[in-house]
Amino acid sequence: MTNNLKISNPTQSDMASACNLFEASISDAFEKEGLGLLIDDIQKEIEHKKHLLHTSLNLADSDTYFLVAKINRAIVGTISFGPCGEDIRSCTENQLDDVGELGSVYVLPSYQGQGVGSALIKDMATYLKQQGIDQFCLDSGYKRAQKRWLRKFGEPYKVVKDYWGPNSVHMVWLCKVTDFID
Template sequence: MSRIDLLSITPLAPEDIPSVSNVFRITIKDAFEREGLGHLQDDLRQEIEAKNRMAQDSLYPQNTAVYFWVARAGGTIVGTISYSPCGEDVRKCTDNRLAAVGELGSLYVLPEYQGKGVGSALIEEVMNFLMKRGIPEFCLDSGYKRAQARWLRKFGAPYAAVHDYWGPDSVHMVWLCSVSDLEDSNA
């Protein structure tokens, strides 16, 4: 793994929207294809549109509780992350037990930058944001097998795992994480 030099993370700005939209298009399509879901074109399109709406909404903090950051390598946006109120999938998978917990989401890194510390740097940025605000925990979820393998290594066993959530042989996992545990593991 080669870490990226000159990586910067900043809040999303209006002029970032076209680049962020491109990151969503590339990374979500890549995830669907690697998961064997490339044939689900309507679902793919809906996922990209939902992420684009969330990014746009975050530009108007008076109307939303969504926060969005971008990672740049050499001036090019290569990744995204968000923090927002708990989403519908988390609420469903936990019978609303985590409804009051904020969710880390929209963690997407361009394929050629994956495995180089971009995702970890984005997560660290959100942890700093949460620590400054005294928020002790967050949740995250995933139905992608590749992402689940990473989250299992980073965060341990999930809080909930719902089998056949997206169809036969699919598992949707939800993690509940303590900010202080992650801070301690990064020390």
């Protein structure tokens, strides 16, 4: 585990640092998946995450809740919880529409593999339990993330072949909150 890791709610003053994190980690994820040439898709994903964070900070009744991980006041990771997204609705034929989605789990490439993502998931699970929420879903089409999520979350609830095109797989997990709290 990385020393000096602090997890908190983001503030307006965190917006620029969080946006830099989205740009670096999403670009890196696409590159490592062999999709670095999909510039429009990368930019669309970055802008979507920026919009979610901006909305969560600026709307009192936002349905998305964010946490950020900081080391020495610099944001090194993010996680969110909100309504189930379109990919999950589509992949599950709307079976999980009433289950909230764990999303925006991004960690700066230089901090990956050091427990930042696990700490974010644990803190988010603790928050969800306090809110009376007993399960969440999440999804991924990234092969590298799928390997990590298979180890962390076990067998997926749903696997959709060719979702993003030939030879692509999209996975959806349904998890119990209490499985991620000490």
